[in-house]
Amino acid sequence: MDGLESVTSGYRERMRRLALFDPLYELDRRQDKDARQKPIDMKGFGLLALLFFFEKKIIRDLKNGSKELAEYLGSISRLEYELPPDQLEKLAQTIIQTFRPATGKKRAYPFFNWETKQDEEIEYSILKDNNFDIKTNRQYYTLDEDGLELVFATKEFYSEFQLSINQLMLRKQLEKGEFQGALKQINEMRLNVESLHERMVKLRHEIQRNIVSEDTFDRYKQLIEDSHLRLERENEEFSELREFVRETQERLAEKDFYKREQKAYDTVLKIQKHLEEVHYQHSDLLTQSIDLKNHTLKAAQESLYYTGIEAFNFDQDITATIIAGPLPLEALKGVLHPFLTVQEEKRWSPLTLFAEQNIQEERDAPNDDRFTDVPSEEEESKYHQQLKTLYGTFMEQTLEAMEHGAHDLRTIIDALDENGHGEIFETRYFYDFWLLLHQRSPLKEDAVQNEEGSHVLDAALAHLQGRALVITEAKQLIRVNDRFSIQNMDLEIEKEEDDALSGG
Helix, strand or coil: CHHHCCCCCCHHHHHHHHHCCHHHHHHHCCCCECCCCCECCHHHHHHHHHHHHHHHHHCCCCCCCHHHHHHHHHHHCCCCCCCCHHHHHHHHHHHHHHHCCCCCCCEEEEEEECCCCEEEEEEECCEEEEEEECCCCEEEEEECHHHHHHHHHCCCCCHHHHHHHHHHHHHHHHHHCCHHHHHHHHHHHHHHHHHHHHHHHHHHHHHHHHCCCHHHHHHHHHHHHHHHHHHHHHHHHHHHHHHHHHHHHHHHHHCCHHHHCHHHHHHHHHHHHHHHHHHHHHHHHHHHHHHHHHHHHHHHHHHHHHHHHHHCCHHHHHHHHHHHCCCCHHHHHHHHHHHCCCCCCCCCCHHHHHCCCCCCCCCCCCCCCCCCCCCCHHHHHHHHHHHHHHHHHHHHHHHHHHHCCCCEHHHHHHHHHHCCCHHHHHCHHHHHHHHHHHHHCCECCCCCCCCCCCCCCHHHHHCCCCEEEEEEEEEEEEECCCCCEEEEEEEEEEEHHHHHHHHC
């Protein structure tokens, strides 16, 4: 029998999971019949009611009572049963009162605990009050935490791992392109996060109330550590999902998917937005878990320590032990040693206020208090000329690539990279050049001139030779390297003669 001592461990928690199904079995024992005297599947109606309130909670519809439930049951069972409206209303009220007694108290489930060898009782709540309409005198309901756990239990897995499973299902749906199902999956994940938040609040209260011994402290400590590890894994999965959704959105944008399937593309954007919201809420859970681990649990441990000190009785626990023994000298030293420490006092001298203090900031480089020198006109003119030459080289390479079939900035970048000019992508000058071209488009040889008659684009525009360069912004984002990215641009060369003819 020694190997079977742990069989009854956690017996109460197992019974609590079984107790959640008791309302369904209570409905199953009823003998209600429809207008044709056909027996009604009340247990099935009870499960349908749970799924009804679960679906309404997902879409954040908070006004649902017996009337809405009756309409739903009537629409789904009209081919199976003949139920008049008044009977449907009565059945809906019966189901609601079964899940949530009319007394307002939680349901109770008595049982014998084989772990503690005592009669115990479990309280649980499937439905809870959500709102009350004073004008129509109607009560609305929503699923409580135990109701959510019962719905999850019908899917054959524990609610603790519901979020992780939903993350896996979301990735599969995104890979298959089932965007509507993925959006609904994210809404379920939001409910999981809200449920985890309520559970963490209850856990905080339990820690503050129930830690009365080292055993309970160790149990709660292990529970928090397991929860924190699970939240960390879920947070990593959230980060990967966000990246996966972002890549999916960029890939569809590059393929002009938004032009052909506008509704599906809008759904992808909603998925990206809602996933960001759920990830933010989940990150807050991770912060709360760290706070539980570092502050609440530590405070409970200190409270346990001081409770032990207050309950400590020197005469009973020390004096009586020494006198009633009597104890040998060696053991007596061990008993008295913790109480014979030398008194220590921390002192400080007022003279420390007048001691030398270093308030200068430490820096690796010597401090230079001089103002920054303004560049001379000669230096500025030299920089201006170098920039003009560099922009001229960029334009020459661009026009050469366009002659070989390049029609946008992406293909020009690919062509420059293939021709061994990839080093220009490592500096800002290349990207400043294209931003300046886009700002000045359409571009001609005499399109830009400043008051002095000289501009950094003069050498670049000279390569147009009477033609006009038209630049329009495209949808795609080009990630050139780890440091720089730029919006794609469509390029088109027009001859001035053609423009004049079209204008005439």
